[in-house]
Amino acid sequence: MSTPVLPTPDGTVRLLDVPPGLPLGVGGVDFTTTEVTLPLGSVLVLYTDGLVESRSSDIDARLTELTELLAAPVPSLPALCDRLLTHLVPASADDDIALLAARVGTAT
Numbered sequence: 001m002s003t004p005v006l007p008t009p010d011g012t013v014r015l016l017d018v019p020p021g022l023p024l025g026v027g028g029v030d031f032t033t034t035e036v037t038l039p040l041g042s043v044l045v046l047y048t049d050g051l052v053e054s055r056s057s058d059i060d061a062r063l064t065e066l067t068e069l070l071a072a073p074v075p076s077l078p079a080l081c082d083r084l085l086t087h088l089v090p091a092s093a094d095d096d097i098a099l100l101a102a103r104v105g106t107a108t
Contacts, residue, residue, distance in 0.1 A: 002049050003063070007070040009041035015063065023048075040105035043080065045070060050095030051088055062088070077101045 004016040019032045038044060052062040069087055074080040080101050089097060 002047050002052065005045040005047075005066065005070055006036070006038065007043050007045070007067075008039050011071050011073075013067040013070045015067070038104040042104045043070075043077070044102050044104065045080075045084075046100040047084075048096060048098045050097035051084065051099060053095065054090075077103060 004018060005013060006016055007013040016034075016036055018034045018036075021031050022029055052066055053059060054062055066084070066088065069084055070080075072083075074083060081099050084099060085097070
C-alpha cells in the first residue's frame with residue numbers, strides 16, 4: 001500500500017502514518033483500521049505505487065515531488081489528479097496506476 005497524503009487548505013502536506021497492509025480488494029485477510037482527523041477542505045489522496053515508483057528515481061525524491069505538487073492550490077479535484085498524472089507519470093509507464101482524491105467537507 002502506498003502512503004496516503006493529506007494536503008490541507010493552509011498548504012501543509014503530510015504523509016499519513018498508517019500501518020502497512022495488502023491492497024484493497026484482497027479478501028480473507030485481517031486488516032487494521034486507523035482513524036485520522038481531517039480538517040475541512042483537506043484532500044485525502046490515495047494512490048497505487050505506480051504513481052511514485054520509478055526505476056530511474058529514488059522513492060524519497062518521488063514522494064517529495066508528490067508532496068510539492070500537492071502543496072500548490074488547485075481549483076478542482078480533476079485538475080489535481082491531472083496535475084499529478086501529468087508530472088509524475090512518464091509516457092512509457094509500465095505499471096498500473098490508480099489515483100483517488102477526496103475533499104473533506106465540500107462538494108467540489
